[in-house]
Amino acid sequence: MKRVLIITYYWPPSGGISVLRSLKIAKYLRQFGWEPIVFTAENAHYPYYDESGFKDIPQGINVLKQPIVEPFKIFKWLTGRKKEDSLNSIVQVRDKKQNFLDKLGIWIRGNFFIPDARSLWIKPSVRYLKKYLKENKIDAIFSDGPPHTNNRIAYHLAKDLNLPWLADFQDPWTQADYYQMMYITNFAHKIHSKMEQDIFRKAKKITIASPSWKKDLESIGAKNVDVIYYGYDEDDFKDLKRDHDNNFFDIVHIGLLGIDRNPEGLLETLSQIKSSRKIRIILAGQVDQQVKKELSANKSVEVIYKGIISRKESLQLAMNAHLLLLPLNKADNAAGRLPGKLYEYLRTYNPILCLGKSNGDAAKIIQDCQIGNSFEYEDLTGIKNFVETLLSQPNSIKIDKSVIETFSNENQTRKLSQYLNEIYEPQF
Template identity: 55%
Template sequence: MKKVLVITYHWPPSGGIGVLRCLKLVKYLREFGWEPVVFTAENPKYQFLDESNSNDIPAGIEIHKVPIFEPINLFKRLTGRSIQKPLQNVTNNSAKKKTFLDTLSIWVRGNFFIPDARAAWIKPSVKYLEKYLEHNQIDAIFTDGPPHTNTVIGMRLSQKFQIPWLADFQDPWTQVDYYSQMHIGKRADRIHRKLEQEVFQSAAKITIASPTWKKELESIGAKNVDVFYYGYDEADFRDYHPRTDSDKFIIFHGGLLGNDRNPQALFTALKELVDSSSDFRKKLEIRLAGEVDITVINSINENQLSDYVRILGMLPRKEIIKQYESCSLLLLPINIAANAAGRIPGKLFELLRAQKPILVLGPDDSDVKQIVEKTNAGKQYKYNDKEGIKNYVSTLFDSPESGSQIRPSKIEQFSNYQLTEQIAQLLNEISQ
């Protein structure tokens, strides 16, 4: 069996969606003729933990770890944040007004930590893996970025040992939405872009998370680019039993609900439905799991919906999936950003598998819209389309059977099992 070195920062017990991309790949690679060897961080500062993710690690695989220095705790101390609390994204989260130290820290991060805040991990990782590769046969390298520290580590090893390398981009590098918010100067920008171009030249194959981002990556020089979606794992839905609770109309969102995803038009539409229908007023319930920005809370209060909202806090994925069972409508707002058309939230694919109506808020040309409409899984509206949103919610409320009959079609192509087969085939191609 051929061996692939998988370089990833996110690994159990990391929580959130980012860890799943490599974890689910590693879970199924053996079934397609590839033995994964995982390299990850020994002492990472993960923002969210989910111990249940460890259940997906295949028995007996090699896992190598090297200590990592991360400046996150120093940043928290300097800016007066709690060491224990997760760090909210200060570039798009307004829960706390950015201070001078926030701005300075963002500038330092963008200009001195290249390609990202884990940059200090590159040299010790390359040194460790060089020794490993001198005595062990590896047929291909797979890296997942961001953090693009992973990408640089894989590139240096591929260049030295001439091992074919598949560079995966779950998010773009210089084209990512927050790149412009990092206050990156001309010198640092040149370094970022030079490294990015070096990746394009060195990688035998590149994958990225959406069709639009594939085109955008190709527009700046990337070659041999394929789309690799996040996907869903059928095993996670083994005990899933969707139902409709007749006494409640439940709208659910799980994950980060930042100020760039604030569904203001939805809240206004819900307020109007509450005011016009006593039945809707009795049955409405809004459940929000994960981080919720203060601007979202303000929008809820402005529309007098606080009595209908349950803030659930951070939940393990198993509990998130359990929440889907009783929901009437699943909310998926795409962040408002220049590259939003290519933004496919990883949770989309779990929502498809949940077999409940999905309300997507985002631009008309989004890849998410194409997927949702082609699979008959729901509807997408622009963020400010209050009337469209209102009519869709009203239709689902008035005709519950239309929601309970949602059966998205052709979603098997997005299963982690089939997506792993796709990556295995690419690894076969580059390692011949």
């Protein structure tokens, strides 16, 4: 069996969506002729923790770890946050109004920790892995970013040891929406851009999470780019049972709800709908303080905040929903935004209301699966009519489950294994 080194910062006990990319790939790779060897961080400062991810680690897999030094304790001290406070996506989801120290911390992060806050992990990891690879043969490297520190480690190994490398992007690098929010100077931008171009030149294959972002990467020089979707894992749903509370009409959102996807006008639209069932919005995960303020100002629709809950609880909540809310980032590259939650939404077989680019990648997938509809944020009439139809005709949506199945983690890993086979160079 061929062997691939997977370089990933996120690994159990990390929670959240980012860990699932490499974890689910590692889970299914053996089925397609590749043995994964995972390199990850020891004592990492994860935004969330969830022990449930350990069940997906293949039995007997070799997991290598190298200690990591991260600046988050200093940032929390500098900005007056508590030790236990999450810093996940602080440029998008704010627990308080940004002050000077917040902005200073973000500026330092974007201009001194390049490519990201895990950059101090690069040199010791390269040294460790070079020593390991002298004694242990591998056939390819797979690295997954962000954090793009993963891709920088892989770059040095591929360059110095002449190993075939597949560089994966969950999100873009310099084209990412949050990159624009980090006060990056022209000097730092040149460094970020050079590192990004290094990946384009050295990687034999590049994958990214959406078709529009594939085109975006190609527009700045990336070659041999293809799409690997986040996907969903059928195993995560086998013990879940749908339990609708038909006394209410529950609209559910799971995950981060940032200022850049604030659903302004949604509550006002819902308050105009006449129904025998009370409409509720249920939010699980971090919610930006300004979004909370605006939601609380409208008393016509009940809003329930679940806070940060376990992955299994989140999936069960999505299973119980009458309608799943998918607000996309209001950003220049929003057409390519395909949140990981989309695929888990698809697998619940519950209707989806997407807010964002009506001609974007998410809208196309939802349309192809016949599982809901997408509207621009300002299309309040369209949103109102869609919800009213669901309330009066709950079985009006005829879902195409065969299309949804193509987005399973197993099927996406099959595709990835074919890309690894393409770059594989047999050693005789």
